[in-house]
Amino acid sequence: MREDGTLQAWFVDAWNDLLDRTGGEFADRVADIINGSLELERVVISGRGDLATELDTANANIEDASVTAASAGGGLIVTQDKTSVTANGTGAAATLTTGAVQITVSGGVAPYSITWSNTGGDNIPAVTGAQSGNGPFSETFRKATPANTYLTGTQKVTVTDSTGGTPLSASKSVSTSIFNLDFSGVGDIGSA
Numbered sequence: 001m002r003e004d005g006t007l008q009a010w011f012v013d014a015w016n017d018l019l020d021r022t023g024g025e026f027a028d029r030v031a032d033i034i035n036g037s038l039e040l041e042r043v044v045i046s047g048r049g050d051l052a053t054e055l056d057t058a059n060a061n062i063e064d065a066s067v068t069a070a071s072a073g074g075g076l077i078v079t080q081d082k083t084s085v086t087a088n089g090t091g092a093a094a095t096l097t098t099g100a101v102q103i104t105v106s107g108g109v110a111p112y113s114i115t116w117s118n119t120g121g122d123n124i125p126a127v128t129g130a131q132s133g134n135g136p137f138s139e140t141f142r143k144a145t146p147a148n149t150y151l152t153g154t155q156k157v158t159v160t161d162s163t164g165g166t167p168l169s170a171s172k173s174v175s176t177s178i179f180n181l182d183f184s185g186v187g188d189i190g191s192a
Contacts, residue, residue, distance in 0.1 A: 076108040076168035078159045084175035085141065086179045089149075091182020097127065099143040103172050108161030108168040121153030123177040141176045151178040 027108050076128060087096035105112045111133050115124035124141040131137050160173040 017024035078170045086177045089180030095144040110134045119156045145180045149180045
């Protein structure tokens with residue numbers, strides 16, 4: 001620590017020492033992180049869930065939209081009000097249900113039929129499952145979870161219309177997460 005004893009001065013000295021010992025490689029890695037060019041695996045953002053799963057869901061939705069437009073001439077359009085839904089528990093074993101996602105369909109020929117399937121990660125199944133009608137369709141996801149569990153997965157909804165011959169089909173993906181964690185002792189300052 002410097003003679004003046006300040007934390008800032010200590011940090012500057014420690015930083016410079018680290019740069020000297022690594023030949024600047026550490027600073028390059030930090031710059032890569034700041035510039036977003038360093039690959040990171042399974043980044044978790046508090047309150048959002050697994051970033052990799054959300055990115056996979058977004059990419060699946062982009063792919064689904066391009067396949068739908070190419071194969072159906074844009075004739076069947078599926079939209080959703082959320083790309084991710086979450087359930088929060090207290091850490092005790094429980095069956096938890098996520099918030100709802102709303103699926104809206106336009107184009108093609110009503111009535112529509114929808115089905116849900118797990119496409120990655122933990123299977124947090126749809127409560128209602130297969131449905132048919134004119135929509136909109138609402139769905140939640142539920143799973144019995146043991147104490148102190150974090151689950152995340154992707155559910156895909158496939159919508160098919162009633163066109164005779166070759167029905168039109170389109171799909172979307174939803175990131176599902178269950179946070180059933182006990183944080184009651186976190187941050188507590190107990191007495192000795």
